[in-house]
Structure formats: structure tokens, C-alpha cells
């Protein structure tokens with residue numbers, strides 16, 4: 001899920017009903033949480049394991065100041081840190097802190113999942129991956145090969161902070177004071193004795209297990225936790241890493257259960273996507289997949305799906321669900337034009353084929369990558385923007401969005417293709 005970079009920008013974009021957006025509800029946001037949809041769509045999604053709920057101590061670590069890594073989380077294992085690892089712990093004063101933080105159970109879970117997934121995973125929390133922090137690890141991708149890689153990315157990312165603190169901010173039915181009150185009431189209840197506590201923990205585990213459809217293997221690792229001052233539980237999603245050619249990714253917009261538009265996900269120009277028959281084939285494949293596998297199953301009326309089409313064009317995979325809301329990037333479309341579409345209206349003549357879903361690809365190689373960056377307005381690190389030229393994040397975002405809009409009319413140079421493999425969730 002993409003998200004605004006500042007509360008100011010958030011205010012600009014939250015008047016969703018005025019702009020023609022359906023009201024965003026907590027249920028719609030929760031439906032896009034990874035563990036909400038993955039059990040249902042597992043066979044159409046790359047392999048992944050969810051660790052939930054994350055313990056409060058770990059969330060506190062992610063939210064704490066300074067960039068330091070828990071002891072024993074590096075590639076060398078539990079008992080030692082390499083010199084390299086030590087140097088990633090940040091400044092000298094922060095080093096002291098690093099030796100006080102350990103997450104041996106979580107480290108062990110991550111290492112076990114890494115082994116199961118051939119040594120590399122892609123991390124995210126309930127909704128977001130730390131894409132804005134990719135530059136923190138070698139290769140600038142979110143390819144994690146030890147627990148420290150996962151922690152470093154999560155801890156450095158504004159997108160992850162958004163998941164932790166602002167996931168429901170724009171929902172019409174979200175009342176933070178009320179929710180916090182109920183959590184505080186729970187926290188101030190008389191302490192339970194050990195047996196009662198154990199029973200409560202087991203009940204929680206059972207409830208979670210059914211919610212994530214954990215079956216024969218460990219695709220949902222559950223453990224009891226203390227209650228945090230938050231009305232929902234945080235989860236760490238580790239997806240098996242695979243090389244996914246960007247040119248094969250598509251963002252699909254669903255309005256009132258109708259697939260209205262499809263946008264190329266990447267901002268590069270690809271020759272092979274230009275022929276009309278290729279585009280017609282794409283529309284047909286994605287439309288059929290949506291109708292057969294998603295439309296009657298996904299609980300929301302309006303939402304956005306990210307799909308990946310294997311290079312042989314023979315199989316579609318679900319990468320992510322996002323809310324139909326301004327904080328999700330509309331990519332090559334403008335939200336105003338998507339909101340203005342009315343796919344239910346009768347077509348002018350019965351012989352005219354339906355124009356839906358509309359499909360947009362970058363259709364010219366002339367635009368330079370400087371004017372068409374691959375991160376759009378709500379997908380770059382806050383710190384970078386703050387340091388940029390003294391403008392506020394909101395102003396910078398508006399400038400950026402304007403550039404993007406202008407940029408869509410042209411396009412940029414191509415990227416070499418790679419083949420994805422072994423992606424099936426099951």
C-alpha cells in the first residue's frame with residue numbers, strides 16, 4: 001500500500017468523498033492487510049510466511065530513534081557479529097544500545113524461513129514494504145539474506161512507520177481516541193493469574209491460526225504477545241524472493257466490483273508492450289483472471305490489485321491488494337479520471353465493444369529518466385525530501401505529482417528483462 005508522506009499531504013488528499021472516492025472504511029483497509037487476503041488467494045500468490053503478532057518490544061525497537069541492529073541478527077549467527085555488521089550499527093554512542101537489544105526467537109523464525117525459501121526473502125509489514133529504504137542494503141533491492149537485513153530495512157522506512165502509526169488515519173469510521181481508550185481499559189484491568197493468562201494466550205493463538213489459515217507447514221507463525229496501545233496486531237510478512245521483471249507488473253483498478261483500468265506498474269518504455277494485439281491479449285487475460293478468481297471472492301467493492309504476469313504470459317500472480325483511495329498510486333492514470341468512469345452505464349450501441357478495462361502503458365521512449373522517476377509522489381523517503389531544497393514535503397509532493405502527470409505523456413528508456421521463476425504460493 002502506498003501512503004502519503006506527511007500529515008499535510010494527508011489532509012490534502014483525505015477529502016476523498018468530495019473528489020469522488022467511495023468512503024474509505026476500516027474494513028476496506030483491513031481487507032488489504034496481507035494476512036487477510038493471502039489465505040484465500042494463496043494458490044495465486046508467490047510463496048510467503050506471516051509471523052504474527054509481532055511482540056511489542058520489537059515494535060518499540062522499530063519506533064526507537066537511531067539505527068542500531070539487534071545482537072546476533074547478522075549473517076554470522078547468534079553469538080557473533082562480523083566487523084561489517086558492527087559497522088552497520090551506526091555511531092559509537094548507539095553501539096552500546098545495540099548490545100542491549102536481542103530478538104532470538106524472531107531471529108530464529110526468520111532464519112528458518114530463509115532456509116525454506118533458498119536464502120532470500122522480501123519483507124513487509126501488514127500493508128507496506130520498506131521500498132523507500134531499499135538503498136540501505138547492497139543491490140538496492142529488498143532482498144534480505146539474514147534477520148539484520150530485514151530489521152535494517154524496516155527500521156529505516158517511513159512506509160513502515162506509516163503502517164505502525166497511521167494505517168487507519170483516513171478511514172471515515174476510525175476514532176483513534178475511542179480505540180485507544182478501549183485498549184487502555186484492557187491494560188488497567190486486574191492482572192490475571194498465570195493459568196488464566198495461559199488460557200487467554202491459547203485462545204488468541206487459536207483465533208489467529210484460523211484467521212491465517214495456517215495448515216501443514218509454517219506459513220503463519222503464531223506466538224502470544226503483550227497487548228500494545230494499538231487496536232490491531234502487527235505482522236511480519238516474508239515472501240520468497242524472486243526476480244520479477246518490472247515490465248510484467250500491472251496495477252488494476254476495481255470500481256464497484258468492475259475492473260475499470262489497468263496501468264503498467266513500471267515507468268520504463270518497453271517495445272514489446274506496444275503492439276495492439278499484445279495489449280488486447282493482456283486486457284483479455286487480466287479480465288478473465290479477475291472475473292474467475294477475484295471478483296466474487298474479495299470482500300470490498302472498490303480496490304486496487306497488483307498483478308504479475310509470468311514472462312511466457314501464461315500465469316498471473318497476485319502481489320498485493322490496496323485500498324481504492326488517494327494514498328494508492330494511480331500510476332499512469334489520474335484519480336479524477338478513474339473516479340469519473342461509469343462502467344455500469346449502458347454503451348451507446350450494442351455493437352460497440354466495452355472500452356473497459358482501459359489499459360495504459362508508457363508508449364514512447366523519448367522521455368528522460370530525470371523527468372520520469374520510478375518513484376512517484378508518495379513513494380520516496382521523507383528525509384530525502386526534507387533535505388531536498390527547503391520546500392515542505394507537501395509542496396515537494398505537489399511539484400513531483402505535476403512532473404509525473406506531464407511525464408506520462410512521454411516515456412523513458414527500457415530496462416533489461418529477467419525471468420521470474422518458482423513463484424507459486426502453493
Ligand SMILES: Nc1ncnc2c1ncn2[C@@H]1O[C@H](COP(=O)(O)OP(=O)(O)OP(=O)(O)O)[C@@H](O)[C@H]1O
Pocket residue numbers: 001002003046122124127128129130131239240241242243244246249265306319320322
Ligand atoms: N517476493 C518478491 N520478490 C522480489 N520482489 C518482490 C516480491 N514481492 C514484491 N516485489 C517487488 O516489490 C514491489 C512492491 O511489492 P508490494 O506490492 O508487496 O509492496 P508494497 O509496499 O505494498 O507496494 P505498493 O505500496 O507499491 O503496493 C513489487 O511491485 C515488486 O516489484
